Amino acid sequence: MVLRILLLAALAAIVAGCGVGPPPVQAGTLGSVAGEGVLLAQGVVRGETTETFTRVHAEELAAQARTVAGATEVGDLRSLATSLAVALDELAGTPDDRRAALRVERRLRRLAERAKALS
Amino acid sequence: MKAIFSIALGVLAAIGGFVDIGDIVFNVAAGSTFGYQLLWAVVLGVGGIITYAEMCGRVAAVSKRAVFDVIRERLGFGAGLVALAGGVLVSLLTLAAEVGGVALVLQLLAGLPYRLLLVVAAVGVGVVAWTWPFSWIERVFGYVGLCLLVFVVAAIDSHPEWGAVAHGFVPSTGSGDVVVYAYYVVGLVGAAMIPYEVYFYSSGAIEEGWGPKDLGTNRANALIGYSLGGILSFALMITAGALFLPHAIAPDTLGSVALAAQSPLGVIGLLLALLGILFAVAGAAIDTLFGGAYSIAQFFGFEWGRFRTNVGAPRFTVAWAVLLVLAFAVVVTGVDPILVTEVSVIFAVVALPLTYLPILLVANDRNYMGVYTNGLVANVFGIGYLVIVVGIALAAVPLMVASNMGQGR
Numbered sequence: 001m002v003l004r005i006l007l008l009a010a011l012a013a014i015v016a017g018c019g020v021g022p023p024p025v026q027a028g029t030l031g032s033v034a035g036e037g038v039l040l041a042q043g044v045v046r047g048e049t050t051e052t053f054t055r056v057h058a059e060e061l062a063a064q065a066r067t068v069a070g071a072t073e074v075g076d077l078r079s080l081a082t083s084l085a086v087a088l089d090e091l092a093g094t095p096d097d098r099r100a101a102l103r104v105e106r107r108l109r110r111l112a113e114r115a116k117a118l119s
Numbered sequence: 120m121k122a123i124f125s126i127a128l129g130v131l132a133a134i135g136g137f138v139d140i141g142d143i144v145f146n147v148a149a150g151s152t153f154g155y156q157l158l159w160a161v162v163l164g165v166g167g168i169i170t171y172a173e174m175c176g177r178v179a180a181v182s183k184r185a186v187f188d189v190i191r192e193r194l195g196f197g198a199g200l201v202a203l204a205g206g207v208l209v210s211l212l213t214l215a216a217e218v219g220g221v222a223l224v225l226q227l228l229a230g231l232p233y234r235l236l237l238v239v240a241a242v243g244v245g246v247v248a249w250t251w252p253f254s255w256i257e258r259v260f261g262y263v264g265l266c267l268l269v270f271v272v273a274a275i276d277s278h279p280e281w282g283a284v285a286h287g288f289v290p291s292t293g294s295g296d297v298v299v300y301a302y303y304v305v306g307l308v309g310a311a312m313i314p315y316e317v318y319f320y321s322s323g324a325i326e327e328g329w330g331p332k333d334l335g336t337n338r339a340n341a342l343i344g345y346s347l348g349g350i351l352s353f354a355l356m357i358t359a360g361a362l363f364l365p366h367a368i369a370p371d372t373l374g375s376v377a378l379a380a381q382s383p384l385g386v387i388g389l390l391l392a393l394l395g396i397l398f399a400v401a402g403a404a405i406d407t408l409f410g411g412a413y414s415i416a417q418f419f420g421f422e423w424g425r426f427r428t429n430v431g432a433p434r435f436t437v438a439w440a441v442l443l444v445l446a447f448a449v450v451v452t453g454v455d456p457i458l459v460t461e462v463s464v465i466f467a468v469v470a471l472p473l474t475y476l477p478i479l480l481v482a483n484d485r486n487y488m489g490v491y492t493n494g495l496v497a498n499v500f501g502i503g504y505l506v507i508v509v510g511i512a513l514a515a516v517p518l519m520v521a522s523n524m525g526q527g528r
Binding site: 021025029031035036038039040043046048049050052053055056057060112116 | 229372386
């Protein structure tokens with residue numbers, strides 16, 4: 001009985017954790033993704049990272065942005081999430097291109113500001 | 120000289136082997152959410168694992184009995200079975216998280232598909248468990264796990280506000296959402312005191328044939344090894360607090376953790392962090408695998424141990440093989456290993472009292488321990504920590520639900 005309750009609670013927690021939360025939480029998630037993307041792009045600009053790490057981690061971050069884009073009902077957040085995913089996909093696609101990374105970094109900074117304004 | 124060298128090696132292994140995926144996830148998440156405010160909770164958790172690791176190591180060395188042997192005798196078959204079911208469930212979830220974590224780090228290093236790397240991780244863990252002697256497993260993963268010390272350098276290099284860091288060691292109710300704060304306290308203490316560590320530690324004492332002459336080694340491993348291991352937890356939290364909190368970054372992947380070393384230290388920092396995480400998590404996977412199998416074998420009275428061959432302890436071997444297959448089945452469904460980690464740590468907290476109460480009882484039993492029963496200091500800490508773990512065990516699941524797994528309401 002105790003075990004069953006624990007398993008149900010685990011399931012409930014996992015289901016809750018898989019969601020993306022209300023709009024302020026969604027904006028916070030997007031701000032976090034943008035902030036991490038900035039740090040990741042800076043590593044490429046300075047030549048202080050590996051191509052594989054940049055590609056894989058940028059893809060992870062883009063996937064997080066797409067999850068929010070698919071779940072949110074707020075137009076501004078969907079647009080922001082889509083722009084973030086596009087920028088991070090570009091970083092993932094050219095993980096050794098410092099100039100491209102610099103452009104992406106600037107875009108991500110602007111998107112982070114937008115996320116901050118929406119949260 | 121040889122004894123000191125042996126103690127030093129054990130301590131090094133304990134430092135490198137202290138951090139697992141639960142510590143990494145909770146320390147980084149806590150640092151990025153509350154800065155340095157929760158450093159005291161790490162101290163609390165490290166104090167708890169030192170107290171009970173020393174106690175169960177002493178019980179094992181003196182009475183030649185490991186944790187689940189003691190649990191069955193002290194709790195009886197019914198309550199002992201509940202403890203076993205809880206312990207094995209938590210070990211299974213933790214193992215699934217660790218296997219998934221190994222695959223995630225391999226992906227960050229090699230860039231190959233995640234599901235392929237899951238197979239590589241599970242097979243790798245299985246091969247090491249099957250072929251390596253106990254001392255190799257304990258030492259190799261512990262030593263390479265020392266690469267995580269790069270986070271100590273990263274913490275210093277990220278120029279935290281040291282006054283705020285010092286203030287973080289003073290217990291407080293924190294600023295911000297009190298429910299989320301309480302959730303992280305429970306998670307940090309739970310991650311440090313996760314039960315499989317004592318299953319593995321006490322069984323390891325028997326694997327290595329400890330007797331009363333090894334009580335000094337036991338005390339040094341527990342006290343120095345875990346204390347210094349706690350420094351890794353501090354470093355993870357401080358780095359996250361200095362780097363992520365100002366940018367409102369809420370990291371929830373192992374790539375984010377590695378980024379915390381790459382950002383201040385460049386590519387060397389990145390590679391050391393990934394290597395350290397890989398070996399710490401892989402080592403913890405094997406500890407958890409054996410921890411679960413030790414529990415089952417000790418509870419049911421099967422022959423067990425790496426000092427026997429795989430064929431010499433067949434039911435123990437089958438137990439860990441089945442646990443590994445089940446863990447792989449859990450994580451191959453595509454569930455996020457980080458999410459599984461959080462759930463496993465919180466459920467580990469629920470199982471803590473049933474693990475630690477029997478150890479405390481036996482450590483006070485003169486029939487088993489003779490002159491090595493608990494002294495005043497061990498009992499003050501032991502009883503104090505038992506009260507704490509009962510409190511956090513009751514609060515763990517409600518806090519997990521109320522805080523939306525630390526994401527806030």
